[in-house]
Amino acid sequence: MLAVTITIPDLVTFVLAAAIVLVAAIGVVVSRSPVHAALCLVATLFGIAVLFVEQNAEFLAAVQVIVYAGAIVVLFLFVIMLLGVDREEAIGKDPLRAQRPLGVLLGLLVLAEVLVLSRLSWPIGQPHVAGPVGGPSSNVADLARAVFTTYLLPFEITSALLLIATVGAVVLARRPPRSAGQPGAATGQPGRATGQPGGAIGQPGGATGRPALDGASQPDAADETGTVRSPEREGAPR
Amino acid sequence: MTTAVPMTPRIALVTSDPVFAHGVDLTAVLIVVVKVLLAFGLLLVSVILMIWFERKLISDMQNRIGPNRAGPWGLLQTLADGTKLLLKEDLLPERADRVVYRLAPFLAAIPAFLIFTIVPIGGAVHILGHTTLLQVADPPIGILFLLAMSGVGVYGLMLAGWASGSKYPLLGAVRASAQMVSYEAALGLSVVAVVLVTGSLTTSGIVGSQAPHVWNWNVIRLGIVPFVVFLIAATAELNRPPFDLAEGDSELVGGFHTEYTSWLFSMFYLAEFMNTISWSAIMVTLFFGGPDGPVFHVPVLNFLMPIAWFAVKTFAFLFLYVWFRAALPRFRYDQLMNLGWRYLIPISLGWLLVVAGFQISLAVGAATFGAAVLVALVLPRAFAVGKARHEESGGHDFDRVGG
Numbered sequence: 202m203l204a205v206t207i208t209i210p211d212l213v214t215f216v217l218a219a220a221i222v223l224v225a226a227i228g229v230v231v232s233r234s235p236v237h238a239a240l241c242l243v244a245t246l247f248g249i250a251v252l253f254v255e256q257n258a259e260f261l262a263a264v265q266v267i268v269y270a271g272a273i274v275v276l277f278l279f280v281i282m283l284l285g286v287d288r289e290e291a292i293g294k295d296p297l298r299a300q301r302p303l304g305v306l307l308g309l310l311v312l313a314e315v316l317v318l319s320r321l322s323w324p325i326g327q328p329h330v331a332g333p334v335g336g337p338s339s340n341v342a343d344l345a346r347a348v349f350t351t352y353l354l355p356f357e358i359t360s361a362l363l364l365i366a367t368v369g370a371v372v373l374a375r376r377p378p379r380s381a382g383q384p385g386a387a388t389g390q391p392g393r394a395t396g397q398p399g400g401a402i403g404q405p406g407g408a409t410g411r412p413a414l415d416g417a418s419q420p421d422a423a424d425e426t427g428t429v430r431s432p433e434r435e436g437a438p439r
Numbered sequence: 440m441t442t443a444v445p446m447t448p449r450i451a452l453v454t455s456d457p458v459f460a461h462g463v464d465l466t467a468v469l470i471v472v473v474k475v476l477l478a479f480g481l482l483l484v485s486v487i488l489m490i491w492f493e494r495k496l497i498s499d500m501q502n503r504i505g506p507n508r509a510g511p512w513g514l515l516q517t518l519a520d521g522t523k524l525l526l527k528e529d530l531l532p533e534r535a536d537r538v539v540y541r542l543a544p545f546l547a548a549i550p551a552f553l554i555f556t557i558v559p560i561g562g563a564v565h566i567l568g569h570t571t572l573l574q575v576a577d578p579p580i581g582i583l584f585l586l587a588m589s590g591v592g593v594y595g596l597m598l599a600g601w602a603s604g605s606k607y608p609l610l611g612a613v614r615a616s617a618q619m620v621s622y623e624a625a626l627g628l629s630v631v632a633v634v635l636v637t638g639s640l641t642t643s644g645i646v647g648s649q650a651p652h653v654w655n656w657n658v659i660r661l662g663i664v665p666f667v668v669f670l671i672a673a674t675a676e677l678n679r680p681p682f683d684l685a686e687g688d689s690e691l692v693g694g695f696h697t698e699y700t701s702w703l704f705s706m707f708y709l710a711e712f713m714n715t716i717s718w719s720a721i722m723v724t725l726f727f728g729g730p731d732g733p734v735f736h737v738p739v740l741n742f743l744m745p746i747a748w749f750a751v752k753t754f755a756f757l758f759l760y761v762w763f764r765a766a767l768p769r770f771r772y773d774q775l776m777n778l779g780w781r782y783l784i785p786i787s788l789g790w791l792l793v794v795a796g797f798q799i800s801l802a803v804g805a806a807t808f809g810a811a812v813l814v815a816l817v818l819p820r821a822f823a824v825g826k827a828r829h830e831e832s833g834g835h836d837f838d839r840v841g842g
Contacts, residue, residue: 235534236536236539236601237538237539240598241537243594259579259580260580260583261577262580263580263583263586263587264583266587266590266591267466267583267586267587267590270587270590270591271586271587271589271590271591271593271623272590272620272623272626275590275593275594275597275616276620277622278597278598278601278616279597279616279617279620282597282600282601282609282612282613282616283613290474313702341579341580
């Protein structure tokens with residue numbers, strides 16, 4: 202089991218996937234447009250999924266694509282589109298200049314750590330680290346057995362934590378209900394009742410404040426998406 | 440965990456195909472390549488026929504004649520239209536994001552084909568001393584691949600709308616992504632019910648477990664509910680009527696593909712119809728026994744029987760989709776979200792519980808079913824009472840704000 206020969210297809214797959222991961226990861230950092238960065242992130246996640254398949258961890262690969270590429274980055278893009286922050290960022294005007302050398306230092310530190318760890322204790326060159334591989338779906342079966350027996354408590358705690366986070370997000374995101382006793386509630390603040398025009402989607406810059414020529418499509422889109430969004434928001438927490 | 444499982448050399452993703460039983464050699468690779476090409480050709484021809492069929496059928500339903508000029512019964516109309524489309528000028532909107540604008544149609548079309556690759560369209564066949572399944576790939580994660588690809592398919596629509604740089608496509612893109620992400624949950628839950636009963640993630644395993652009799656098909660075994668949920672959610676994933684809000688031609692011009700012309704537009708068109716066929720085939724696989732059906736023994740052509748059954752069943756779903764388009768008006772956005780989140784997800788979750796109960800024993804299943812019915816009856820009443828009481832005490836607007 203330890204003596205695993207590396208075949209040429211394996212090598213080619215690994216090199217290609219690793220190249221995709223590295224190039225796309227650099228793209229995430231250097232892209233000026235947030236949408237391009239998000240797309241590079243998707244490419245990175247895909248490359249990692251291929252590497253998982255290469256390690257015979259098909260289930261992990263599938264979940265990687267379903268959860269990260271299929272849901273999380275889609276939500277990133279959704280937010281980018283809704284808020285209209287998809288203009289290019291001026292990287293030159295970085296307000297936190299001190300972070301750069303610190304970032305480089307931290308990166309080097311992590312790289313060194315990974316290199317040292319890989320020498321010491323990581324199982325290298327051994328594809329089936331997840332356990333014995335037998336039938337067609339043993340990957341899933343092994344994982345399920347581990348999650349629902351050995352690691353049942355951490356698993357349940359994690360899911361409870363996620364649920365709490367969701368409920369917390371919903372509670373924080375909704376506007377406080379107007380109570381009857383509050384002065385001014387009967388008349389209602391006009392801004393509240395009608396929804397701030399243009400600012401309904403929570404865009405602090407104010408879509409209306411922007412000159413029309415600057416983003417000819419954006420203000421309308423923002424208004425429209427504001428109206429589009431409210432029913433979705435109503436349904437989302439359920 | 441103590442049982443020692445013998446190690447077998449495996450090639451990830453296409454493992455369970457018996458063509459690799461003796462390892463990978465040149466013939467095996469060749470067979471796989473031929474299968475890919477065949478599947479792609481099959482899908483393309485099906486798309487051409489499907490476009491013609493849809494136009495013809497919907498004409499019949501609306502008391503029109505439909506295409507009748509190019510070829511017999513207008514059969515070549517699609518080819519004529521396609522040729523015209525490809526010869527048109529390829530426009531790039533001024534405000535468009537060049538790279539993403541050209542990338543998006545591919546991101547829509549490729550997952551549509553990849554979904555079809557995991558569908559078993561027949562039994563095993565013997566060629567050149569090899570036995571192979573009549574499906575391009577049979578990955579051990581099988582049906583999860585479907586969910587992954589349907590998740591990736593969102594990008595095509597979303598990026599097309601964003602990259603066009605104008606408002607109608609952007610609105611279409613926002614609608615499409617919200618819709619597809621919402622309905623993926625219900626879709627996944629009904630797939631879980633299938634996996635729970637069949638005990639296998641591979642499409643060949645799912646088909647195999649439904650094999651001997653018609654009443655063993657998942658649509659009956661699972662009690663129709665997961666199938667209905669899957670059908671609705673799949674229609675939403677496809678962006679076909681009545682869920683075609685992303686295109687919404689009466690309000691958004693053409694939705695996400697408003698700005699597209701020429702061959703980039705034809706890619707979207709192709710993707711939509713490939714998706715329709717792929718998802719119909721997936722529904723046949725998951726709920727209707729795939730290529731399973733009564734076999735009459737015909738010498739030599741025996742292997743064509745399952746393929747014929749598969750084609751007939753898939754065709755039934757294609758007919759259904761055209762019928763939907765002719766019969767149902769488009770959903771409003773809030774109705775769409777209500778249906779997805781308030782009805783489909785709770786129903787499929789509850790039904791999943793009932794299915795799990797029946798897996799344990801008949802008594803547990805019956806008890807779960809009773810409890811589910813009770814909850815389904817009591818919960819809306821409880822909500823109504825709570826709402827009424829809340830409104831009585833003066834708090835209004837509660838339900839609309841956030842909860």
